[in-house]
Amino acid sequence: FEGVPAMGLDGLGSSSYGPEAALSVLIPLGAASLSYIGWVMAPIVGLLAILFASYWQTIRAYPHNGGAYIVAKENLGSNASLLAAAALMIDYVLNVAVGISAGVGALVSAVPALHDYMLLLCLLILAFITVMNLRGTIDAGRMFAVPTYTFVISFALIIAVGVWKVLMDGGNPQPVVPPPPLAKSVEAVNVWLLLRAFAAGCTAMTGVEAVSNGMTAFRDPTVKYGHRTLTAIVGILGALLIGIAYLATVYKIGAMDQSQAGYRSVLSQLASAVVGDGPLYYVAIGSLLCVLALSANTSFVDFPRLCHVVAQDGFLPRPFAVAGHRLVFSVGILYLAMTAGALLVVFGGITDHLIPLFAVGAFATFTLSQSGMVVHWLRLLRKPAPAQERRRHRMHLAINAVGAVTTGVALIVIVVAKFVGGAWITVMIVPAVILLLKSIKHYYEKVAARTRQPSPLQVAGVEPPVVLVTIDDWNALAEKGVALALSLSPHVVGVHLAQLEGPDSEDRHKELHERWEQNVAAPCRRAGRAQPMLCILQAQYRAIHVPILKLSQELQINHPGRAIAVLIPELIKQRWYQRLLHTQHARYLRRKLLEHGGSLLTVIEVPWYLEEVQALEPRQGGAAYVNAERGNTG
Amino acid sequence: FEGVPAMGLDGLGSSSYGPEAALSVLIPLGAASLSYIGWVMAPIVGLLAILFASYWQTIRAYPHNGGAYIVAKENLGSNASLLAAAALMIDYVLNVAVGISAGVGALVSAVPALHDYMLLLCLLILAFITVMNLRGTIDAGRMFAVPTYTFVISFALIIAVGVWKVLMDGGNPQPVVPPPPLAKSVEAVNVWLLLRAFAAGCTAMTGVEAVSNGMTAFRDPTVKYGHRTLTAIVGILGALLIGIAYLATVYKIGAMDQSQAGYRSVLSQLASAVVGDGPLYYVAIGSLLCVLALSANTSFVDFPRLCHVVAQDGFLPRPFAVAGHRLVFSVGILYLAMTAGALLVVFGGITDHLIPLFAVGAFATFTLSQSGMVVHWLRLLRKPAPAQERRRHRMHLAINAVGAVTTGVALIVIVVAKFVGGAWITVMIVPAVILLLKSIKHYYEKVAARTRQPSPLQVAGVEPPVVLVTIDDWNALAEKGVALALSLSPHVVGVHLAQLEGPDSEDRHKELHERWEQNVAAPCRRAGRAQPMLCILQAQYRAIHVPILKLSQELQINHPGRAIAVLIPELIKQRWYQRLLHTQHARYLRRKLLEHGGSLLTVIEVPWYLEEVQALEPRQGGAAYVNAERGNTG
Ligand SMILES: [K+]
Ligand SMILES: [K+]
Ligand SMILES: [K+]
Ligand SMILES: [K+]
Ligand SMILES: [K+]
Ligand SMILES: [K+]
Secondary structure, eight states, X not given: OTHHHHHHHHHHHTTTTHHXXXXXXXXXXXXXXXXXXXXXXXXXXXXXXXXXXXXXXXXHHOSSOXXXXXXXXXXXXXXXXXXXXXXXXXXXXXXXXXXXXXXXXXXXXXXXXXXXXXXXXXXXXXXXXXXXXHHSOOOOHHHHHHHHXXXXXXXXXXXXXXXXXXXXXXXXXXXXXXXXXXXXXXXXXXXXXXXXXXXXXXXXXXXXXXXXXXXXXXXXXHHHHHHHHHHXXXXXXXXXXXXHHHHHHHHTOOOOXXXXXXXXXXXXXXXXXXXXXXXXXXXXXXXXXHHHHHHHHHHHHHHHXXXXXXXXXXXXXXXXXXXXXXXXXXXXXXXXXXXXXXXXXXXXXXXXXXXXXXXHHHHHHHHHHHHHHHHHHHHHHHSOOOHHHHHHHHHHHXXXXXXXXXXXXXXXXXXXXXXXXXXXXXXXXXXXXXHHHHHHHHHHHHHHHHHOOOSOOOOTTOOOOEEEEXXXXXXXXXXXXXXXXXXXXXOEEEEEEETTTSOOOHHXXXXXXXXXXXXXXXXXXXXXXXXXXXXXXXXXXXOTHHHHHHHHHHHHHHSTTOOEEEEEEEEXXXXXXXXXXXXXXXXXXXXXXXXXXXXXXXXXXXXXXXXXXXXOOOSSSSSOEEEOSSBOOO | OTHHHHHHHHHHHHHHHHHHHHHHHTGGGGGGHHHHHHHHHHHHHHHHHHHHHHHHHHHHHOSSOOOHHHHHHHHHOHHHHHHXXXXXXXXXXXXXXHHHHHHHHHHHHHOXXXXXXXXXXXXXXXXXXXXXXXXXXXXOHHHHXXXXXXHHHHHHHHHHHHHHHHHHTTTOOOOSSOOOOOOOOOSOOOHHHHHHHHHHHGGGGTTTTHHHHTGGGSOSSHHHHHHHHHHHHHHHHHHHHXXXXXXXXXXXXXXXXTTSTTOOOHHHHHHHHHHOSSHHHHHHHHHHHHHHHHHHHHHHHHHHHHHHHHHHTTSSOGGGGSTTOHHHHHHHHHXXXXXXXXXXXXTTTOHHHHGGGSSHHHHHHHHHHHHHHHHHHHHHHHSOOOHHHHHHHHHHHHHHHHHHHXXXXXXXXXXXXXXXXXXXXXXXXXXXXXXXXXHHHHHHHHHHHHHBOOSOOOOTTOOOOEEEEEOSSSSHHHHHHHHHHHHHOSOEEEEEEEXXXXXXXXXXXXXXXXXXXXXXXXXHHHTTOOOOEEEEEEOOTTOTHHHHHHHHHHHHHHSTTOOEEEEEEEEOOOSHHHHHHSOOHHHHHHHHHHHHSOTTEEEEEEEEOSSOEEEOOOSSSSSOEEEOSSOOOO
């Protein structure tokens, strides 16, 4: 049962806001709401049982990773998997916002003086989680165990004591701290109201899928441990939901408006009605706050994992697909922090206002996942197999089909019942996200199509490029550059960009021409080589690439289709102060030439070191090369 | 007289703090101080006359730019010019701090309620000047003219009225608003006190050199207009100093402590004593505030100009020498803002505490400039010339010699008299600045020595480098890279860095080898060329250059002294979203190879465009190259 804390947090935490969300919808019924909460919670617990059976199958069929994205991709194809990805991405954000706001709701129930600072507290908890995750993912199992077990044990105790008191007092127990009296009914009961309550209560099921996502964490036999953990989580969640619904009815506990001062959450009213405001009450509420904050944290762990998988399929930027790349974590964390923060601010940190947006994504992924499983079993049935196995497959098919249909119906109910209240926002964002994912994929496909190269290399008739060597002066850098250029091509041209370092004089140009003639042209003539020319071009600050581009255009008129290489000897800045003492012309020129040069232009960078670097035997990849004392060989 | 506002601001503004600084030193004498202010101001006005005569010569001898740095460099050599540069750089900062604090002193004299916020006001004015200068240099002549003329006219009026009242009332005028009574003497007069008052009062002369610095601004004949402007400025300044000293004596006005509430500056006391707190008073004080703030602004204009000249000689980073380079302005502005801001904070925005640091630099540059002029005339006298001209030169020599000696003596007096009070700070910083300038020059000389290349190029035996081509896959980028590599050298090696974009499978490596054989190796064999090898190297994220460096080390063992070129085909990111969608591996690899590769390693970057760039006919240098619609030729 080691997996229960880490994988159960998300599911168990929602027992605090699911029943409360249902009771909130029933507020207009006043005291009468208590007669109907059973009718609302019963189908929710029934649905939970169906989900349990369905995920039992998923765990068996996908013993490594049965996330909705993968199950949908393998069985329903790319579009369904993108729908699952979009739904998940949206629900991760809502899970953060709802978890934090419900946690703060529990806190202000226990400490009413903090009611004025609810939004601030939400943002502080969000900031804390964000910073912790930016420093490194929080997933120390033991850190999760203490609050989770404290939460489960204390509420199990509270429910047990409550039930025992009911039995002792003949069904009419005296609350230790009486909950506020329920208002009179202002509305008659109707099916629409009950459907809306059901839809709101379905948020209690979010997070049940965590075990199927996290199968890689289990020891062998993974399926056995996965089943055991799923059973424990669903069992506890079901017991909590039933216990809460029953005791709320008996103790006459209704939902209160979180935006009003004096608000107390349903679990807080229940705990103090049963055991009073003693130490157990504070332990229970404290552990609930931790569990809800950590359930928000699970989104921060799962979101980068989803992005990684989606990026491997090309629907998210490729850097996300690189294992261990910091970028995916940072981007994911900031995305969650900013969108969840925006939601909290817009909805004032009030759980009840966020609920209508929530669970749409979760039930969409439930439905897709179960439908995928139906296809999975159908495919197995199409293959020949022994009769006994076919019978087992048919049974599995039936279970997942029931799951797919019921979660699908629940999804429709949820979308319809919550549409005006906020689900329309979720429904609108899903296609936008899918469009974004598809256009990313489209871009990669376009690049792949353009870069495809089916034909073998043309080796005959390859002519070396014309090499332009930029020189400031006739010095060691120029000499190294021209020597390399002559080794690459018979066609070398020296280029001096005038005006770069203050005004150039006529005298300087004349001297440069003389030194070129003496040091380059004459030796080449003597060696029987083509004699490299020196061009002095006027360059304007901030457009130093323009004269080189013009020269290369002229060269291409004379040598059509001939490649041109611009060779830039560059003093490598090995010390911080060299960045201040040298201009960035080489770097700027390189960047501009690559941006604007066109496909016939190439840039060659020849490094020149003031202090020679010495390559040492690299130890374990990292900083293996250090600077030696001095001397450059040119 | 158009030059008076722009060039006179700095000099005329100091009439407000010079006499006040002298009177501040005399505070311990109490009422007796008034008997001695004449003795202190007389030599200051005398010195001003000598400076006038000296700069008259400088303007004639250097009709283009007679700044102290240039005059010292041409006549006294490099060390003297660096002393001048350091002295100027320090005085520019003090000019900002003193100008702003004196302006705020004038403001709080008129509006005593602001006295508690003096430092804040100083920093606000500094911030305003800084921001305006970062946006673009303020030197709209007309903007300077209004406050300067208003200041000169209103104080001329006040002094005239004051003198007229003295004449009418027989030397004992009734002040309209009486200045606070002077305290009793707590100290007897002594020569040391008078010398200190003289040294403090010498700050009144800072800024007189502005005309000789700004000669380029004049129309032809520049010398004539320069002389005329210098005469006007010195004449007005002298008249102001004499008038202020005289009226302070007659109206019994002493200096007050700026750090105490109820402080009123000398000019404020004088103005309200003569004309009362009417409109003229407020106009006069308002224009004084503007003049002092703008005199601080002149440092922001002059400092980058000085840096430009010093950088051309190699004593400041070379980027500063590029005409019109934004860097020099930004660096200069931030340097002035931060150091002047620090001074204002440390000295609490109190003018009197800043005065001891000031004027040391100014008098050092006066002395250097005059000494330079002495050498200039001596040199001319050494040449044969007509007797009349020799006589004229001898007279000029005499004038500048008097100037050099008197300003030199004044400098010694200033340093000694102010040493304990703060001049020691200036005296200590000067050598530090000179050291910095010299070490910058030394660095450039070291680079020049190392890059010197007196011998002609070795053309014989140049062997093309081994070219390593990085390939992700066999695609258009790889094909373009390998084709170019084969045109450059017979020795080509393909390098695939595995693990870069997620795990590579054995299958993928096998497939890559097959495609290499089919598309590269086989065509080369058929063409009778050496067959390029493909190396698959394991790369670690964040150390992708290490396997390439290792391979190049191995190649150098087999081919000692042979150059190695790493050719990196790179998809050029032409749109913003491409930066998100592609990894930065090419850029990272290029940078690391250049940093750690050593002098035998070269990097060749081959651009590949998703959308071909089309070179248009460049119009006026700038953005002449735009992206065309589509299609890459590979
Ligand atoms: K949840
Ligand atoms: K749940
Ligand atoms: K969830
Ligand atoms: K000044
Ligand atoms: K002055
Ligand atoms: K000055």
